[in-house]
Amino acid sequence: MADFLELKNVTAGYKNKIVLHDISFNVEKQEFIALIGPNGAGKTTLFRVLLGILAVKSGEIIFQGKRLETLSLLYRAQHIASLPQIYASNIHFNVGEFILLGRFPYGDRFHRITSEDKKISDRVIEILELQKLKTVKVNELSGGDLQRVLIAQALVQEPELLLLDEPTAHLDIGHQIEIMDILYNLNQEGLTIITVLHDLNLASEYCQRLILLNNGRIIKDDTPCEVLDYKIIEEVYNTWVVIKENPYTHKPFVLPVSRRKF
Amino acid sequence: MRIKLSLLILLTFITVIISLLSGSVKLTPRQVVDALLNPACSSYSMIIWQIRLPRTLIALMVGAGLALSGAILQAILCNPLAEPYTLGISGGASLGVAIFILFGSQWGFFLLPLGGWAGAIFSILIVSLLAYHKGFSTTSLILSGIIINFLFSSLVLFLFAIFKPYEIQKVLLWLMGDLSPADVKLVNIGMVIIIPAIVLSLVSFRIIDVLTLGEEKSYSLGVNVKRQRMILYLLASTIAGTCVALSGMIGFVGLLIPHMVRKFFGYAHKWVLPASIFTGAVFLTLADSLARVLIAPIELPVGVLTALIGSMFLLLVLIFGKEWRIG
Numbered sequence: 190m191a192d193f194l195e196l197k198n199v200t201a202g203y204k205n206k207i208v209l210h211d212i213s214f215n216v217e218k219q220e221f222i223a224l225i226g227p228n229g230a231g232k233t234t235l236f237r238v239l240l241g242i243l244a245v246k247s248g249e250i251i252f253q254g255k256r257l258e259t260l261s262l263l264y265r266a267q268h269i270a271s272l273p274q275i276y277a278s279n280i281h282f283n284v285g286e287f288i289l290l291g292r293f294p295y296g297d298r299f300h301r302i303t304s305e306d307k308k309i310s311d312r313v314i315e316i317l318e319l320q321k322l323k324t325v326k327v328n329e330l331s332g333g334d335l336q337r338v339l340i341a342q343a344l345v346q347e348p349e350l351l352l353l354d355e356p357t358a359h360l361d362i363g364h365q366i367e368i369m370d371i372l373y374n375l376n377q378e379g380l381t382i383i384t385v386l387h388d389l390n391l392a393s394e395y396c397q398r399l400i401l402l403n404n405g406r407i408i409k410d411d412t413p414c415e416v417l418d419y420k421i422i423e424e425v426y427n428t429w430v431v432i433k434e435n436p437y438t439h440k441p442f443v444l445p446v447s448r449r450k451f
Numbered sequence: 452m453r454i455k456l457s458l459l460i461l462l463t464f465i466t467v468i469i470s471l472l473s474g475s476v477k478l479t480p481r482q483v484v485d486a487l488l489n490p491a492c493s494s495y496s497m498i499i500w501q502i503r504l505p506r507t508l509i510a511l512m513v514g515a516g517l518a519l520s521g522a523i524l525q526a527i528l529c530n531p532l533a534e535p536y537t538l539g540i541s542g543g544a545s546l547g548v549a550i551f552i553l554f555g556s557q558w559g560f561f562l563l564p565l566g567g568w569a570g571a572i573f574s575i576l577i578v579s580l581l582a583y584h585k586g587f588s589t590t591s592l593i594l595s596g597i598i599i600n601f602l603f604s605s606l607v608l609f610l611f612a613i614f615k616p617y618e619i620q621k622v623l624l625w626l627m628g629d630l631s632p633a634d635v636k637l638v639n640i641g642m643v644i645i646i647p648a649i650v651l652s653l654v655s656f657r658i659i660d661v662l663t664l665g666e667e668k669s670y671s672l673g674v675n676v677k678r679q680r681m682i683l684y685l686l687a688s689t690i691a692g693t694c695v696a697l698s699g700m701i702g703f704v705g706l707l708i709p710h711m712v713r714k715f716f717g718y719a720h721k722w723v724l725p726a727s728i729f730t731g732a733v734f735l736t737l738a739d740s741l742a743r744v745l746i747a748p749i750e751l752p753v754g755v756l757t758a759l760i761g762s763m764f765l766l767l768v769l770i771f772g773k774e775w776r777i778g
Contacts, residue, residue: 242670266673273667279529280664281718293661294673300657
């Protein structure tokens with residue numbers, strides 16, 4: 190059987206600059222993967238390539254046995270949902286309307302909202318406990334609520350693969366855990382998740398597999414215990430770190446250390 | 452929402468009556484209705500059918516078209532200050548009119564709108580080609596629109612330098628916006644273009660909704676952003692270009708009406724688009740009626756009046772509005 194998602198020697202970038210070099214990895218169904226690496230490593234570029242916004246220069250991406258670029262945009266939207274970084278201040282829809290827009294890929298010619306659409310969006314709203322926010326405008330949401338609403342909109346697309354770009358950026362620790370817990374539960378129910386993450390410790394806690402990128406290449410692709418090795422992390426991030434073990438979960442825990450004298 | 456929209460449609464009918472009543476010849480509502488229903492036996496049917504009704508129709512159509520076009524452009528460009536005229540249409544249309552006066556006036560001035568229309572379409576094509584080259588991004592569209600507008604406006608000024616004074620006046624009058632139909636046939640031509648374009652954009656309301664979420668999100672919801680944005684841009688600017696050809700420059704309708712509408716109808720384009728159509732029609736028709744009677748028997752150019760009302764309104768909101776968000 191073919192893999193769920195397969196990247197074969199993918200090279201990609203912008204006009205005169207190649208950002209990703211020869212990226213290959215396979216993803217199986219129900220994996221929860223974090224793309225980590227320093228700023229400029231190519232994480233967001235890889236995210237855009239997976240989303241299909243950025244065309245590959247060479248190599249290929251195979252999704253469920255078919256080349257990604259041969260699949261229609263609507264077909265992709267019915268199977269792959271994404272949470273790009275979004276400028277919520279421009280969005281004046283209320284939460285209910287906004288979430289229903291996630292049903293767009295299933296719409297007919299006139300995009301009437303069907304009872305099926307309503308049912309699915311109501312169920313997602315219930316799962317993510319957004320009932321009280323339904324009439325609030327998206328641009329008036331707090332950061333944590335906004336992320337939950339964005340996840341809800343992606344979920345009504347009924348995807349098999351969820352791609353996220355920094356879902357915990359700008360959130361306090363409580364909301365970071367809240368969002369990651371939601372993703373963890375979704376993953377347990379069968380959703381395959383690939384997320385760009387800056388926070389190594391969240392990645393370590395929640396993801397079975399980390400893909401560490403640097404300068405557009407994969408440095409290491411393994412379990413958190415293997416990837417979060419101080420030698421690798423110090424070299425890639427160009428800083429000193431101490432790796433400890435989380436006393437509760439026994440996952441590795443990364444502490445950056447200043448280079449100034451103590 | 453449904454009730455609000457029905458009220459708006461009712462208001463449109465009332466506006467039509469008011470518009471038919473106003474003019475230098477005083478008519479009673481009864482006489483107007485008589486002339487409408489029994490054109491053969493009413494002594495006023497000539498005034499109503501030949502002069503007032505075409506003018507009312509043009510006002511309705513142009514108001515609706517400009518407001519709809521503005522609503523679409525503001526949404527697809529994710530820019531609350533976008534309006535039909537910022538995207539090169541006005542410059543192109545005035546250049547078209549100026550060139551027509553320079554070379555084509557022997558064919559008769561009643562064909563002047565065709566010059567405007569050709570100019571508008573020409574500038575729309577140039578702007579879309581330029582933007583297409585840059586991936587049809589919002590910035591590239593807005594920038595190429597502004598550049599083309601400047602270029603064409605300066606060409607118009609250049610032509611002014613070699614024009615005779617009465618020719619300059621002709622162009623200036625046209626620029627001020629005037630709803631008296633040069634020819635009744637033009638009303639029909641306008642309708643043939645505008646009505647299908649309105650219908651096409653109305654059925655795209657959901658795509659427009661999605662496009663306001665930004666490029667990446669629309670793409671991941673299955674919308675081919677570049678193509679849809681191009682189609683909607685061409686649609687909106689064709690509507691606006693045709694309006695300009697019919698009536699000259701009528702400012703502020705395309706900018707102001709969509710904002711007013713969103714205050715009452717929210718942001719879902721299912722409601723914003725139809726509501727903009729009716730509000731724009733009501734606004735321009737009322738403004739035109741006012742322009743006819745305000746300093747009668749002289750008619751104010753309606754474009755001057757809408758710009759006055761529009762800027763006053765924005766000024767008041769800016770000063771007294773508690774929470775005014777444009778966009």
